[in-house]
Amino acid sequence: MSSSTTLSHPVAEPWPNARHSGAPLLVIGAGPKAIALAVKSSVLRAAGFDVPEVVAVERDRTAANWREGRGWTNGLQRLGTLPEKDLGFPYDGSAWGDADDPIAGEVVQRMAAYSWAGHLRDRGAYARWIDRGRPQPSHREWADYLQWAAVRAGLRTVNGQVLGAELADDGWTLTVQDGELRSQVHGRGLLVSGPGPVAPVVAPDGTRVLTTGDFWRLATEGLPDWARQVTVVGAGETAGTIVRELAVGLDRQVTVVTPRATLYSRGESVFENRYYSDPTGWSGLTEADRREFIRRTDRAVFSQDVQADLAGTKNVAWEPGRVVGTRQDGAGRVEVEIAYGGRQRVHSADLVVDATGGDPLWFTRILGPRADDALRAALGGTVTREHVERAIDASLAVAGLPAPLHVPNLAALAQGPGFPNLSSLGLLSDRVLAAYVPSVCPGLAPAADDRPADLSAVNQGAAQR
Structure with a gap:
């Protein structure tokens, strides 16, 4: 079993520049989105696809916001989403092959090994959970699941706080502060996750x-x-x-x-949930209807x-x-x-x-001059929440930038309501990682030359493992 790896600072940089084909996808925050991406990346690379490794930059620990001590929970609150909507949900392999393609089935089967049920089976707790009526896990239990999956997938993390994010040649460079040490990490793309810093509407005094x-x-x-x-x-x-x-x-x-x-209350009928699990047809709705849907079901x-x-x-x-x-x-x-x-x-x-939540545009405050200029140019001159929301492409990235900047927390309006939350982590990872496989469009089967050369050999190896 692989293990989650923490890179201490200063690091011997394994990716000397972003042009290198082995440069990773960087994620700010080691939460559910980073872990879902790491799991899918591991599964796809095992199936023969050339997708980037995922490296998370985390100032605390894996899944920290789901544990007590980080200010978002006491760890005892129950998860608001069904636990079956886990790191692989909705377990649709169509981004990597059609329904009859064995490689698509292999991707789904490998992902199932990282499911919530798989976690419980690994701990010997699955039958007890079923017998208890499949209760919602606590935030602390959900954090344990995320940590388990991160370890199994070998998620690599860089400890520290991100001070800056700047566009480099064909990629991104993050400046990371860990105590007295400062270092830089390079990647092909950057994904911003997590709720961001709190943006209070009233001035706190810490007492009343x-x-x-x-x-x-x-x-x-x-x-x-x-x-x-x-x-x-x-x-x-x-x-x-x-x-x-x-x-x-x-x-x-x-x-x-x-x-x-x-x-x-959030709508939970099959009609609302369909768009969370499968946003097919979402972009065909008027913007007014999409905003109303999000307002009524998730915001x-x-x-x-x-x-x-x-x-x-x-x-x-x-x-x-x-x-x-x-x-x-x-x-x-x-x-x-x-x-x-x-x-x-x-x-x-x-x-x-x-309790009004975080600021989804917090990442704009750490952008370097080149990245800030590029973002403004891509958005037509002004960076606002509405402009960013309308500019998100199928890979959950801001369209028009020289290197991918994925912002799933702002992707609901353009791409579907499940991407900012826990409702479709598997689909999120497909959309993001497919952008790094040449000739692959998210939601479509990969071109023949982008698949493993010998599918039978790959499948035979998977069966042996």
Whole structure:
């Protein structure tokens, strides 16, 4: 079994320049997207395809955001997505061969070895999970699965924080800081993953007004007894897990400030889910319909699992509107200013938690001059979320750049709603890696000369393994 490899700094650079055919695909963050790519890359290379190795740059540890201590969870919250939607889902090999092509079937079979069920079988826990009714794993259990897959796939990681990302000849160069050491890593392409730094809508003070990270750290230490009435700003899944912890786990009174009329749940019918698993036909919808679909099913909605838990408590209320400011009154409580329908009102709370999530454009702040100029030129002069969303091509990269910059967290509008989240990690890895195989278009079978020369030999070797 291969093992996950951590490269210490300074590194003896294995890829001296990005023109080298062996240069990797770089990923900022060693989370689910990086691991899905590493697994698919390993599987495809074992099947004979010339795809790049994946190297993740991670300042902490593999799947850190799914564990307690990084400020996104206490590790005990339950996963909002079905665990069967794992690193290989939807297990469609059509990007690498048609339905009758044995190589496509081999890719799917190899991917199945990295499934959630495969992880449980490897631990001897599969039957127990089935007997318990296939419960949702906790975030900590999901992190263990991701770590297991990363080790098996041999994901290579570079420790440190990315300080800069600059276009190099036919690729990218990342400047990485690890303690006192600084180094550079080169790659053929770059993928930005993770939620990015928190972008609060109200100024936190670390005591009465908290960020998501502040809250989870405080909840782990023990939420003060004086924090009986808590206001949570935000209505997405980040907010939902905090509301559940407060109302159900800690028995606190919670008011959620939501930009819409109520706390909506994510649609989970076969009709909504189809676009997450298979975005065929997505681009044929009008932009207005695509935005409405995303808004109703994935943005500012609570998962049905969270909604079911909240249905059993009377501790949750909501206020429609947007928070425009906070101030402390003379008694130490926080007055929350809420704007809605052209009017403003004030809501009082012991504690305020800003759970509005990260900034998806955070990566633009680390771009070097050449990369910044190229991105602006590709987008017509101005870098905005809307411009980037409209410019994402089939490989989940910004079209028009001299080297691929994949930004799946911004790919929902142009390519399908499942790419920013956990809904179609297998399809995401196909779309990205197919861009590095000559003459292969994502979603289409590879050209004959891009496949392994001797499929029978490859399949015979796979059977022996």
